[in-house]
Amino acid sequence: MTKLVAKWNYPTTVRFGVGRISELPEALLAAEIAKPLFVTDPGLARLPVVADALAILDRGGVAYEVFSDVKPNPVESNLTTGIDAYRSGGHDGVIAFGGGSALDLGKLISFQAHQTRPIWDFEDVGDWWTRADSDAIAPIVAVPTTAGTGSEVGRAGVLTNETTHTKKVIFHPKMLPSIVIADPALTTGMPRFITVGTGMDALAHCLEAYCAPGYHPMADGIALEGIRLVLENLPTAFAMGNDLTARAHMMSAAAMGATAFQKGLGAIHSLSHPIGALYDTHHGMTNAVFMPYVLAFNRPAIEGRIERLTGYLGIQGGFDGFVHRIMDLRAQLGVPSTLTDLLGGRVLSDEEIDRVAAMAIVDPTAGGNPLELTKQNVRSLLEEAIRG
Ligand SMILES: NC(=O)c1ccc[n+]([C@@H]2O[C@H](COP(=O)([O-])OP(=O)(O)OC[C@H]3O[C@@H](n4cnc5c(N)ncnc54)[C@H](O)[C@@H]3O)[C@@H](O)[C@H]2O)c1
Numbered sequence: 001m002t003k004l005v006a007k008w009n010y011p012t013t014v015r016f017g018v019g020r021i022s023e024l025p026e027a028l029l030a031a032e033i034a035k036p037l038f039v040t041d042p043g044l045a046r047l048p049v050v051a052d053a054l055a056i057l058d059r060g061g062v063a064y065e066v067f068s069d070v071k072p073n074p075v076e077s078n079l080t081t082g083i084d085a086y087r088s089g090g091h092d093g094v095i096a097f098g099g100g101s102a103l104d105l106g107k108l109i110s111f112q113a114h115q116t117r118p119i120w121d122f123e124d125v126g127d128w129w130t131r132a133d134s135d136a137i138a139p140i141v142a143v144p145t146t147a148g149t150g151s152e153v154g155r156a157g158v159l160t161n162e163t164t165h166t167k168k169v170i171f172h173p174k175m176l177p178s179i180v181i182a183d184p185a186l187t188t189g190m191p192r193f194i195t196v197g198t199g200m201d202a203l204a205h206c207l208e209a210y211c212a213p214g215y216h217p218m219a220d221g222i223a224l225e226g227i228r229l230v231l232e233n234l235p236t237a238f239a240m241g242n243d244l245t246a247r248a249h250m251m252s253a254a255a256m257g258a259t260a261f262q263k264g265l266g267a268i269h270s271l272s273h274p275i276g277a278l279y280d281t282h283h284g285m286t287n288a289v290f291m292p293y294v295l296a297f298n299r300p301a302i303e304g305r306i307e308r309l310t311g312y313l314g315i316q317g318g319f320d321g322f323v324h325r326i327m328d329l330r331a332q333l334g335v336p337s338t339l340t341d342l343l344g345g346r347v348l349s350d351e352e353i354d355r356v357a358a359m360a361i362v363d364p365t366a367g368g369n370p371l372e373l374t375k376q377n378v379r380s381l382l383e384e385a386i387r388g
């Protein structure tokens, strides 16, 4: 029987609703930020969604600077230049504005600006975060413009180490933004590919958290409802990007996924991290490709749980019925059905499969998978995902 012992952390203040981006100056006051560094990515920096937010800051008399040297799947050099911009501009806090990439980088700048050790010393392994030599962190106001990673309510940031070609999850409890403005209208401009990828990331967070072993009934409840919100709203957000109700539910599901995954993630993410680091694929889209293969792989350990889930969702056919539902959703949203399709027809070589498997089993998310991951079984899982 599962031991009924747990440590629970819950998210932060979220100002949720269409139009609430207008509260940005007020949120900065509440977070005690007078001179923010506005961290976003170069694609977004060219779009009205950023221009509108900056106009709100101008009208509010806020002295800010924009930093947009953030690549999707951010890398250490983005962090280094971000810290330089933060220090040389005399900033006292960060507005992290964008998808997971800009949110994570903004959070990492706030944290690392006060540290002396290399960022890699704070990987999400055991209690490595206690190595921090200062408890100080610049306050963060987070404004998501995608609905997927949930980074706005999380205490981690993902950064790619270009030397080792690995994607690392960096963790410190103080990296939790103090205020979030979750305005669904900011997500209507997402290209379809990003709507799908980010939405499937939210689904992967809820599903992996729900399936992770351990006692966490709060996370389970949040994950269950998050799964329902994605299944019922992602097709509408995809087909009718301006539907603010669907966008709002997706934004909630994203925050719910990241709240739930404090319980743990699993093999979808353990595989997606090395693939993203080595081949620069979109994180959520990569998760979407792996999802049915990982469900089938974990079946012996999760069948009962998934049957409970199908009861809640009103899906017929038990475990198989749920996997079919996921396959149908993927097809409807144009998700590639194999890893080979995701990589544009490139079939991974035996050495590459070996490398990805070796990286997956040491990924910090591997411990949350309901079945133990070994190099052998991950290799077979990868081969399935390559062939389909
Ligand atoms: N911190 C966490 O807990 C966590 C969880 C999951 C994933 N991640 C990380 O987050 C990153 C992925 O984030 P993401 O999926 O949100 O994508 P992203 O931030 O990389 O953005 C992808 C693209 O979408 C564009 N974009 C974003 N919002 C837009 C909008 N409203 N309109 C038009 N274009 C828009 C961006 O300019 C960018 O080109 C990865 O690095 C992943 O590893 C972090």
Ligand SMILES: [Fe+2]
Binding pocket: 149, 201, 204, 205, 269, 283, 287
């Ligand atoms: Fe994710």
